[in-house]
Amino acid sequence: MKKNVLITGTSTGVGFESAILFAKNNYKVYATMRNLDKANNLKAKIEEENLDIEILQLDVTNSTSIKSAVNTIIAKDNSIDVLVNNAGAGFAKTTEHATEEEIKWVTDVNYHGVVLCTQAVIPFMRKQKSGQIISITSVGGLVGQPFNELYCGAKFAVEGYMEGLATYISDAFNINITCVEPGGIATEFMTSAIEKTAVEGQFATGEYLPIFERYMAGNQKRANESTEQIYQTGLEVAEVILKVTQTEKAPLRIRTSKWAENFCTLKTQADPDGTKIVNQIKESFL
Numbered sequence: 001m002k003k004n005v006l007i008t009g010t011s012t013g014v015g016f017e018s019a020i021l022f023a024k025n026n027y028k029v030y031a032t033m034r035n036l037d038k039a040n041n042l043k044a045k046i047e048e049e050n051l052d053i054e055i056l057q058l059d060v061t062n063s064t065s066i067k068s069a070v071n072t073i074i075a076k077d078n079s080i081d082v083l084v085n086n087a088g089a090g091f092a093k094t095t096e097h098a099t100e101e102e103i104k105w106v107t108d109v110n111y112h113g114v115v116l117c118t119q120a121v122i123p124f125m126r127k128q129k130s131g132q133i134i135s136i137t138s139v140g141g142l143v144g145q146p147f148n149e150l151y152c153g154a155k156f157a158v159e160g161y162m163e164g165l166a167t168y169i170s171d172a173f174n175i176n177i178t179c180v181e182p183g184g185i186a187t188e189f190m191t192s193a194i195e196k197t198a199v200e201g202q203f204a205t206g207e208y209l210p211i212f213e214r215y216m217a218g219n220q221k222r223a224n225e226s227t228e229q230i231y232q233t234g235l236e237v238a239e240v241i242l243k244v245t246q247t248e249k250a251p252l253r254i255r256t257s258k259w260a261e262n263f264c265t266l267k268t269q270a271d272p273d274g275t276k277i278v279n280q281i282k283e284s285f286l
Contacts, residue, residue: 004028011038014220017238023051032058060113070120085114085135092147097165099253131175167281186231
C-alpha cells in the first residue's frame with residue numbers, strides 16, 4: 001500500500017521537484033499550492049509521466065485553507081503519512097526599512113504556516129501512531145546573515161519549534177521530526193527574495209548602501225567561483241527530503257550539501273544531527 005505525502009508550495013522549485021520525485025518512488029502525492037493558476041507545469045508533468053499526484057489548493061497563511069486540504073486527504077485516504085512543510089519565501093531587508101506588514105508577511109509564510117500545517121496533521125498521525133513531519137528550513141535557520149535577519153528569525157523559529165516537538169511527540173506517538181537545511185538553491189525562490197528586497201523596497205541607500213554593496217558583491221563572487229558547491233538544484237534538495245523519509249530513524253537536522261555543512265559547523269559540530277540535544281532535553285524534562 002502506498003504511503004501518502006502532503007507537500008506545500010509545489011508550484012516551483014523544491015516543492016515541484018519533490019512532488020515528482022515522491023510520485024516516482026511509489027508515494028501518493030498531494031501537491032498543494034496557494035495559487036492554482038500556477039499549477040500548469042505540474043499538471044503537464046503529471047500527464048506526461050502518468051504520476052500519482054493530486055493537486056490541491058492550500059495557503060499556508062490561511063487556517064481554513066489548510067484544514068480544507070487536510071480534510072480532503074483524510075476523506076480520500078483516511079491518513080497522512082508524511083507532511084513536507086516546504087512553502088516559504090525569501091526576504092532581505094534591514095529591520096529599519098521593513099514595514100510592519102512585511103515583517104508579518106515573512107513570519108506568516110515562513111513560520112506560522114509551518115505551525116498551522118503541522119497542527120492540522122498531528123491529530124491524524126497521533127491516532128494512527130505513525131507519521132513524519134519534515135520542515136524545509138535553511139542554513140539561515142542556524143546562522144544569521146546580513147540583510148536576512150527577519151527571514152533568519154522566522155527560520156530560527158521553525159528550528160526551535162521542530163526541536164521542541166521532537167522532544168516528546170516522537171517517542172509518544174511515533175512521529176518523526178526533521179529539519180532539512182539547504183544552503184543556496186538555484187530556483188525561483190532566489191528570484192522571489194530579490195524582488196522582495198532592494199528592487200521592491202529601495203532600502204539600499206544612505207549609510208546602508210556601502211554595506212549592501214559589499215554584501216551583493218560577496219554573493220556574486222561566491223556564485224561565480226563555486227556555483228556547484230553553494231547553489232543546489234531543487235531536485236538535489238528533493239533527493240535529500242526523500243532520503244529522510246526512507247530512513248528508519250530520521251535525524252532532527254540534516255544539511256543538504258557539503259557547503260551547507262561547512263557553513264554551519266560552528267553551530268553544529270557538537271551535535272550535527274540534533275540527536276544529543278533532544279536526548280538531553282528528554283532526560284532533563286521527561
